[in-house]
Amino acid sequence: MLKEIMIGLGALAASGAAMAQTAPTADALCAKGQVVTVRFNEIKPTGTIEGFNAAAVANQKFYRDKGIKGNVQLVGRAMVRDAATGTWSFSDKRASTAHVNPPGGGRGDPNDPAWKAFVAQYDANSTVTAQQTFCYMPAIDETATITAEIKKFEQVWADKAAAGDAAGLGALLDDSYMSYGKAKPETKADILANTADPKKRPASVKISDVTVKVDGGYAFAQGVWTETAKDGKVTSLSFQDIWKQDREGNWKAMMSQVGPVGS
The missing domain is CATH 3.30.70.100 (Alpha-Beta Plaits)
Incomplete structure (x- = not known):
């Protein structure tokens, strides 16, 4: 409001x-x-x-x-x-x-x-x-524009992860970013270190079923993240990302929650 x-x-x-x-x-x-x-x-x-x-x-x-x-x-x-x-x-x-x-x-x-x-x-x-x-009067409704923008960022996230582009991925994440749902919480530094490590880099990443809800200066995205390891193993996780818009209008991911698909 x-x-x-x-x-x-x-x-x-x-x-x-x-x-x-x-x-x-x-x-x-x-x-x-x-x-x-x-x-x-x-x-x-x-x-x-x-x-x-x-x-x-x-x-x-x-x-x-x-x-x-x-x-x-x-x-x-x-x-x-x-x-x-x-x-x-x-x-x-x-x-x-x-x-x-x-x-x-x-x-x-x-x-x-x-x-x-x-x-x-x-x-x-x-x-x-x-x-x-x-x-x-209420502000001009930019929900459709923001939804498309967040979906684009989610795809960029997947692309950067698959390419091992830690710097590119880092531009999407707030410095306070945290990810939950795996064995232990991961910070932005943890995520970027894994992305830059060739041994941990997946062969490919695909996202699907992405939906976005916009509420003021926040956007809540969820979908399915499917990555294929270099040995051919396929892992699918559901994800929920919270994005926040800063004073300059830029969006940064603040937090993620991942878990088994269907959980």
Whole structure:
């Protein structure tokens, strides 16, 4: 959910026709999207960023203590670019919160001590300079494109393993990669060492029945890995790979689970 929202940030997600509509609640008006309330805050001379962050934590805890779990609060700190040096730094004066899926009931009870406590924390550290509630539509669906990309990577994986191309295979694996299901867990280093060892290299590798499920910045691939050893022995294993997309949009395999076919 957060990935979809952040992709959409910065673009008002209502068309001119939709903006002309009215509804009794924000949730009803934004039925096909995601309601996000954005606040911009100026840190007071007597306040601190740390105090502002603590207020946001208390704000979130207030809702959790009330049994409300569907909302998420993002806390942001303004970044400033120095025109002379081109370097970036954090502002000590400007901060923001984005309340994703705020409870439809609106403001809490102003007489509730827990509500008054976190509001007092905010007020002690900052002043709200602007506030707006937006309707963000889901990100453009790239499931088909990502599915095809992951299937391609799975085939490249098999090809690199058969060719003994440890460097090529290494480019697909995250440094934290782990594989489970054999006699002992294998790290990325273990996998690459086996790939580079001619004695352990299979004569051929084939993958089949590959399916992919995409969930935000993760992709879950499963299929059957069949390798033929140089002595002709054939081994088939079912595999499940977890892929994660980094901030640059690149996919890396994080973990694998292998086992007998049909298990």
